[in-house]
Amino acid sequence: MKKGYRELLDEANAEIEVVSPEEAAGLLDDEDTIFVDLRDPREVERDGRVPGAKHVTRGMLEFWIDPESPYHKPFFASGKSFVFFCAGGWRSALATKTAQDMGLSPVKHILGGYTAWKAAGLPVDPGEKK
Numbered sequence: 001m002k003k004g005y006r007e008l009l010d011e012a013n014a015e016i017e018v019v020s021p022e023e024a025a026g027l028l029d030d031e032d033t034i035f036v037d038l039r040d041p042r043e044v045e046r047d048g049r050v051p052g053a054k055h056v057t058r059g060m061l062e063f064w065i066d067p068e069s070p071y072h073k074p075f076f077a078s079g080k081s082f083v084f085f086c087a088g089g090w091r092s093a094l095a096t097k098t099a100q101d102m103g104l105s106p107v108k109h110i111l112g113g114y115t116a117w118k119a120a121g122l123p124v125d126p127g128e129k130k
């Protein structure tokens with residue numbers, strides 16, 4: 001590997017803002033903060049969701065953020081703050097770095113992701129765990 005996942009994660013985490021699940025939970029009712037769930041649809045269905053979070057597949061992220069893109073989603077141009085998360089904090093680290101590089105600001109991600117969120121007993125809309 002020219003650059004492995006660990007190096008990519010280290011580089012991303014050195015440049016982005018990381019918050020604990022508890023810190024992020026303090027923003028849940030903040031109307032100026034949008035939570036962005038980057039997990040795959042099957043994970044969301046199975047494991048549940050953070051109430052009010054927008055689901056964005058990582059594959060479409062750049063195209064939803066960029067206002068020039070035909071796939072742009074206006075909530076990304078709302079001027080609000082963004083809290084990204086995935087299941088464990090890896091995908092969200094890379095996605096947050098990409099979003100930040102694109103100019104989305106402010107954006108941060110949740111350390112340990114949805115797994116840590118649930119383990120901390122924070123609010124969830126339950127999934128259909130099979």
Ligand SMILES: O=S(=O)([O-])[S-]
Nearest residue numbers: 087088089090091
């Ligand atoms: O990307 S991940 O931390 O959810 S495996």
